[in-house]
Amino acid sequence: MSGVTIIGCGFVADLYMRSLQVSGIPVLGAYDLNTNRLAAFCHHWGVARCDTLEAVLQAQPRDGVVLNLTNPSAHYDVNKACLLAGHHVYSEKPLALEMSHARELHRLAAEKSLLLASAPCSVLGEAAQTLAKAVRDGVAGTPRLIYAELDDGFIPQAPVREWRSETGAPWPYEDEFQVGCTLEHAGYYLTWLIGMFGTVKSVTAASASVIPDKLGVQGAAPDFSVATLFFENGPVTRLTCSIAAPHDHRIRVIGDAGVLALQKAWDNGAAVRFHRRMRIRRRLLESPLGRRIKLRRPTHPKVGRWGAASMNFALGPAEMLAAIAEKRPCRLSSDFALHLNEVTLAVQNAGATTGAQEMTTRCPPMEPMPWAT
Ligand SMILES: NC(=O)c1ccc[n+]([C@@H]2O[C@H](COP(=O)([O-])OP(=O)(O)OC[C@H]3O[C@@H](n4cnc5c(N)ncnc54)[C@H](O)[C@@H]3O)[C@@H](O)[C@H]2O)c1
CATH class of the missing domain: 3.30.360.10 (Dihydrodipicolinate Reductase; domain 2)
Structure with missing residues (x-):
């Protein structure tokens, strides 16, 4: 199995890490604009640290998925950069704050034959x-x-x-x-x-x-x-x-x-x-x-309750990785x-x-x- 790279190492990224671990999905690297946050996250989870977005996009394998876990105002820019660099993207919700931006991302993914999915995956x-x-x-x-x-x-x-x-x-x-x-x-x-x-x-x-x-x-x-x-x-x-x-x-x-x-x-x-x-x-x-x-x-691996949720946040990324490996359509299209x-x-x-x-x-x-x- 290939793996995922995480962009945005904030509150929800920790929930993803628990889910990715129980699902056996490798995390290839992580990046956050906030260097303190990035350091705390990578140290705790033992994940390789990427110091720039460009480094993430260069290191990411073609059959992997980038997880965009940034704040909603950054989703469009980060999703677009990942697609332009030729990577499949799983974006936290919403895909974009404006419909014109969402349509542009959808078009870009189609042009480049890339998967583009958005949370939630419950x-x-x-x-x-x-x-x-x-x-x-x-x-x-x-x-x-x-x-x-x-x-x-x-x-x-x-x-x-x-x-x-x-x-x-x-x-x-x-x-x-x-x-x-x-x-x-x-x-x-x-x-x-x-x-x-x-x-x-x-x-x-x-x-x-x-x-x-x-x-x-x-x-x-x-x-x-x-x-x-x-x-x-x-x-x-x-x-x-x-x-x-x-x-x-x-x-x-x-x-x-x-x-x-x-x-x-x-x-x-x-x-x-x-x-x-x-x-x-x-x-x-x-x-x-x-x-x-x-x-x-x-059914699928379950994660324990943290805060308000008992959800496996890796079900979406797992579905994408399986669709890529099996060369079949992704349910989260x-x-x-x-x-x-x-x-x-x-x-x-x-x-x-x-x-x-x-x-x-x-x-x-x-x-x-x-x-x-
Ligand atoms: N908080 C929750 O309980 C929760 C649950 C499910 C989904 N979500 C979703 O997850 C996403 C993130 O939420 P959160 O609660 O983790 O927010 P957060 O503010 O805790 O974390 C977001 C992180 O992204 C980083 N970031 C922002 N722009 C960036 C950029 N351009 N490049 C790199 N890093 C960047 C920030 O520095 C921050 O560390 C949102 O879309 C939210 O809807 C949140």
Whole structure:
């Protein structure tokens, strides 16, 4: 197996390292603009240090993948530099902050026959794949409506200044507030939904700032959004993101026969349950406990919980490396990344007055993982 090189050695890079280790993926080198951060990261993890971006791009093998784990404002420039140097790229979300930039990256990858994928990759994880299989198998009957929630609690009142990664990187709360919870988090369910149903035809959304002062951070993005997604071939979906409402990471697929539900978006091992709908005398209800749906085959390496997540962040890079080695299409395609970017930006930028927004990019549903067929 080839390996990956990391650009950006901050908070999330430590989560990637744990995941890359349990997945057996070699880390060939790392680079960060911040030399102190770079030194702390490379020393802790025993990773080779690259002192410039050029050094990374020269040392990187053609059959490897560059992981762009920089801040969102740097994604476009770093992704572009890597593609221009002829490397496959896995970018943290979002692919780019502007749709014109995302399209340019997509075009560049196509011209150079390179893979370009964007996080999140939990769509390749056990919980998402189990839910998708249950939907394909019609466990809840025909799906009619989906509610997906990504509410994180009233984050500006959390002790965010004390949150640190394993090698001591502070949680970048200023950047998180400026980028906004929709760009940061909507993808955790949008990827699952686009993976299951393919193209979102149109989006009707609203976004707002409901907490005026977020630890004095200037230029904060909306901290709340709600979107109604209309798929070309899928049920109408309501997606909510906030850093204000109490923590709620549920997804519920409401079908003719009952409800498929999962409580934890950020846990690859989260239980998927089917709550059968029934009539008892004059009442209608869904069974409160639900039957757990399980896949029969072994799935993928799991990582323990760190902070809010129990996610294997290496599932995406592993899928790319396998696709390169096997010379097959990658489930995390550049069409998938571009469509995800367009839908996410439509929700984030909706504000108070936008009407229905027709999407211009397209993407077919995703092939299930081999162990989830
Ligand atoms: N913090 C989280 O919990 C979390 C979880 C999942 C995904 N993410 C995503 O990961 C990405 C990084 O977030 P983070 O929390 O690690 O941020 P961070 O600020 O902790 O780390 C980013 C690092 O990138 C470096 N950097 C910035 N521009 C660079 C450039 N041009 N070249 C080289 N290095 C550069 C910075 O010096 C910093 O060390 C974001 O896209 C974020 O959405 C974060």
